[in-house]
Amino acid sequence: MVLENGIEVVPGKKAVFRYCTFLGSIANLVLEWSIREKVTDDEISVTSDEIGVECSDRIKFEELNLPVDKNAFQTWVKKHFKILSSLMPLNLFCKTLPRELFLQELTDFLFDHRVALAFAHYRDTSSKIISGDMADLVCDVPVQDNQYPCVIDIKAGESLLEMEKTKSKIAGFESPVELFCSDNCLQPSSRLNFVYG
Numbered sequence: 001m002v003l004e005n006g007i008e009v010v011p012g013k014k015a016v017f018r019y020c021t022f023l024g025s026i027a028n029l030v031l032e033w034s035i036r037e038k039v040t041d042d043e044i045s046v047t048s049d050e051i052g053v054e055c056s057d058r059i060k061f062e063e064l065n066l067p068v069d070k071n072a073f074q075t076w077v078k079k080h081f082k083i084l085s086s087l088m089p090l091n092l093f094c095k096t097l098p099r100e101l102f103l104q105e106l107t108d109f110l111f112d113h114r115v116a117l118a119f120a121h122y123r124d125t126s127s128k129i130i131s132g133d134m135a136d137l138v139c140d141v142p143v144q145d146n147q148y149p150c151v152i153d154i155k156a157g158e159s160l161l162e163m164e165k166t167k168s169k170i171a172g173f174e175s176p177v178e179l180f181c182s183d184n185c186l187q188p189s190s191r192l193n194f195v196y197g
Helices: 024-037 071-080 080-089 098-111 113-124 160-170
Strands: 008-012 019-021 046-048 051-055 129-131
Touching: 024 046, 024 051, 024 113, 046 113, 071 080, 071 098, 080 098
Parallel strands: none
Antiparallel strands: 008 019, 019 051, 046 051
């Protein structure tokens, strides 16, 4: 299903809705945190990755408080400074800067004008469905919370090494095949019948 703002919505792995924004990890992290700030329900599930955002509820992107320019990004960074300063892989020099300069460095590191344009588009455009059907996303099968590894019982049999030894004996080799002679490593073994030419 496609929303008017251009976001594709598909079934999620951890939640009902996966909003494919294709904006990258940082932009989707901003979206995730903005959704968490907007929705006060503790039961909501929101996660993000480089492709998009998964959420257990429908999202109206036009209602989110998204940063749409560099000053708004700096305000957003200031609001989330403590977490971001530990998440971002900035060098040790940046960590020694005064707080205001460090905020500017984080903002410069995070800000991308294309993301700001996308956020402005999301705020100015409706999140109504223009293509597809909601019934395709909502099904009676519950979303899996955890995927536990399953044990596959494989019956013991002849080992791969023993099977290869048997195959080599059938092919006429009694001992392991040496691909190269020990006296001259660049020449193929005389036991193998290579045809050059």
